[in-house]
Amino acid sequence: GENVEQHPSTLSVQEGDSAVIKCTYSDSASNYFPWYKQELGKRPQLIIDIRSNVGEKKDQRIAVTLNKTAKHFSLHITETQPEDSAVYFCAAMSGTASKLTFGTGTRLQVTL
């Protein structure tokens, strides 16, 4: 089955700096890669996603890049703000099983 690795597990940045979180996946048939933000005690919320027919997608301060050859994708947050502090999960949708597999999560802390 699909295996998703995510790094780093924790990330601390100063307000205004950029944050980058990286994920790799194992199933070359995977074709959908969402990113979820989960604040403490809250539900995972989709912040951005990318499908296998594009290499990059941007939404305001958030961007995601996908390299299908290398089987990795990354989340980029620019001009970080304290409200960006949360746990971020990458995920990959297996092409064969229609099953979403999550990475282990990155705890992002944005300090003033």
Added chain:
Amino acid sequence: DTEVTQTPKHLVMGMTNKKSLKCEQHMGHRAMYWYKQKAKKPPELMFVYSYEKLSINESVPSRFSPECPNSSLLNLHLHALQPEDSALYLCASSQVGREETQYFGPGTRLLVL
């Protein structure tokens, strides 16, 4: 309505109790999911329903019994749970398909004593 709702928000049960978790969505989604999330871990898929039929069971113990009475509702029946089953149980829904976004409910925080 763009939300998935879950009840109850919190549940405490003994190992001999029977309880049910409920999930509802009115987004017209025909795929619904149950996930289990332990503290500081990612959500782990338990069950998938597609067009009200069980399509994926991730080898979940039989003390967890899912039910999809109609396209808007999803239940998870609990019986004879163990303390290690204490977790946040998340429901999600999506359109059917391999590239469809899953929307999560707020979860039920379950404590088994």
